[in-house]
Amino acid sequence: MIENSQQMLKAINSIKELKVGIILLMILIGIAVFAPLIATHDPYVLNDEMIAKPSSKYIFGTDGLGRDVFSMVVYGSRTSLKIGIIAAAISSVIGTLIGGVAGYMGGKVDKVISEIINMFLMLPTFFLILIVVAIYGSSLSNIIIVIGLTSWTGTARLMRAQAISLRERTFIKSAKTIGESEMGILFKHIIPNGIFPIIADSTMSVSSAILSEAGLSFIGLGDPNVVSWGQIIAHGKGYLTRGWWICTFSGLAIVFTVISFYLIGEGMNHILSPKLNKIK
């Protein structure tokens, strides 16, 4: 076990993208966790100075209602991380299970599930999200759940491909002859051995979940009770000329986050390729 984590650290260090990505992520998590200590003001408080320029008091300036943009961006990181990670987790779990079952079972089960995957792929997910939010309300949990329930198809296809190639391996046949049940093989052997590219893929899902939420907020369907970067931008679009800092800094925050997850995903893919060469 210790050997494995040491190996992991070595691997992380050796790939630039991964190193940078993880450092950026650490910064992000740090900001989210220590938000109360970092933020200068309460993000909800409407201060007297409205559309104030960035200064030493209001580091990123204030918005049209007098809220400190810096504090909003800092607290917004919590929302984004929450959304990104939970939604990506939901979609990854669903995708892995569905794809794993389809790939491993094969035959009719695979045909049926593949058709379901195709159906989901055809759905215009953003509109589906819009409809759900319009019907069930725009609370953060609704948004997270609906994003998670609609973006699992990519993971499912990946896992299915992995399962199809893994099920012909000798160690799977050998597990069968030892007496392992089908579910046992799926969860103990197929999924753990096929999971690596999915982890890389999930990091990309985090970015896309964050962007989806930003999009929703931008058109006003976000949760009004939480601070989110998308909402800041939505609010700021009316002040583009007078208060450029409102959209800019929150936009940069989104870019920063998306880049960090993208780098992590890329870095993990890099590990995957040389690893494939190392294993016989």
Next chain:
Amino acid sequence: MSLLEINNLNVEYRVEGKNIKAVKDVSLDIGVQDSIGIVGESGSGKSTLAMAILKLLPANITEITGEIIFDGVDLLKISEDELRKIRWKDIAVVFQKSMNSLSPVHKIGFQMSDIYKVHKPKASDREVKERILELFDLVNLSERVFDLYPHELSGGMMQRVSIALSLIYFPRLLILDEATTALDVVTQGQILDEIMKLEEKLHLTRIMITHDVSVVSSTCKKVAVMYAGCLLESGYVSDVLTKPKHPYTEGLLNSYPSLKGERKNLRGIPGTLPDLSISHRGCIFADRCKKATEICFNEEPKMMEFDNNWNVACHLVGGADCD
């Protein structure tokens, strides 16, 4: 007169910070029309040796020292251009899974013509086809193979195509690297037979690289036994494979069950291959040798020559510490 003289050849791979000594100080002389089998198990370095002769090893991770003198020319010292002239014209190779060395989307005839024109770019199409059909005849392939794709051929036919390819310029030295290992025993017998006939006809000198001693005993005149990168014993097949001097050769031969006679207790060689990235003291086989004595663990045995071109590297043979 030696056709190929290998002197103190060392091949080291640099992988992941480790230096793996694949071939250690190997010296071998191969005379004209001396068919020799290089025998060894996994990790013995036999394939590396074959690849080194034609300089087919990846240059950035291998370090080769020593001499490989072919007909008076040291192959390790000449330039890539000069080597290219020798490759395939004078020395050719047949690999194990030939399916992988041919393009799957071109017909056999097309590919062979292509290769022929590498060295003879001005040859006419008719001349090339004539030559190829001549080669097919030599290796017992029917003419229709000219228009087939690789996936339409069976394993045996593919190997025959590979052999035909290797003979395209009637080279003087032919290296067969596990060329019949993936074939069925009947097909293997057919192809080995054909190879021996070709050797006669074309005055070929043949090096067979294999892990299967029976292939060497039935088709080669001489044999060289390799283990973990070192050459342990070499000589005529009639000597080495009947009265082996080196304990490894003896152990290896005892590992083969026979079809005739008593079903005696089969004994292999206990232990496992040593780590090739660590330098060893003493004989490389000492750890697994039941006859090993103190000197075996401390001093590396030198290759000693006996009658009849018989070379053995073992302290216990030839009175190293006996008299």
Next chain:
Amino acid sequence: MTNLIRVNNLTKWYVGKKKKQTIKAVDGVSFTLEKGKILGIIGESGCGKSTLGRLLVALEKPTDGTIEFEDQIINHIVKQEPLKFRRNCQMIFQNPFDTFDPRNDIQKILTNALKIHNIGNSKEERVDICIKAMEDAGIKPAKDYLHRYPHELSGGQLQRISIIRSMLLKPKLIIADEPVSMLDVSVRADILNVLLNMTKEKDASMIFISHDIATTRYISDMIAVMYLGRIVEMGKTDDIIQNLKHPYTKVLISNCASIDPFEKANVIKINGEPPTPIDTGPGCYFAPRCYKACEECKESYPPMIKVEDGHYASCFYLG
């Protein structure tokens, strides 16, 4: 009834999707095997021996015919008591490097097998059982190997672990599918001896599948020769090797080169390559390549005839 396993007219046909060709991998195989005996199945590629192995261990379902284990049809046992079947019938695979999940260490691999079958009451007890089994099979000191991963071991060691794992379940039948083909020659003897000892000690039966006749001869009590999905000759090992009757068996054995350079083999040459079992003709399947084939051979398939006690062959030229 000392017959541990009885195979009746076992058939496995694959239908190709594109060309609608039927590949008759196993085409009517019948034999019995007694308790404690070792049956060797030899043949070249395409003869169906590997498919037969997979059918015997229920990795695939037969198209026709039955396999009876202790007088029960295995399809039923697998449905009703799958764990019991798995305990009784184990397989050793050809590729030791891929037999185990690369993410598990040896301890996990072995104790997992025990856990599935509820052997041992606690983790410590299971580990102890494994250590004892490893040391009995010659892996000493066992504790050194428990936390190693498959990629750190050699082929011989891995195959040994594979045998140990199967034996932990105390099987009555072991199917060994080319267990030593991928191992170095000097290591094979060890593994063969481990297999032999384990089966003799525990009174288990074994079906040893191989293309290497000399190895099969060493380990088997009886031999069956397969060609294109059918058994062409079967009998006690010594009878088959010395008193062989079927032309294909003769060709096969004569083509085995020995390591003795002075042994002059009388190699029987035949043309062509081992075909795939598609469109196997109305007559004897070997007729197209047989050096003795006549008209009758091409018209009807020769029945299996008794040559001597326990020795059968299907050819029109017997006796």
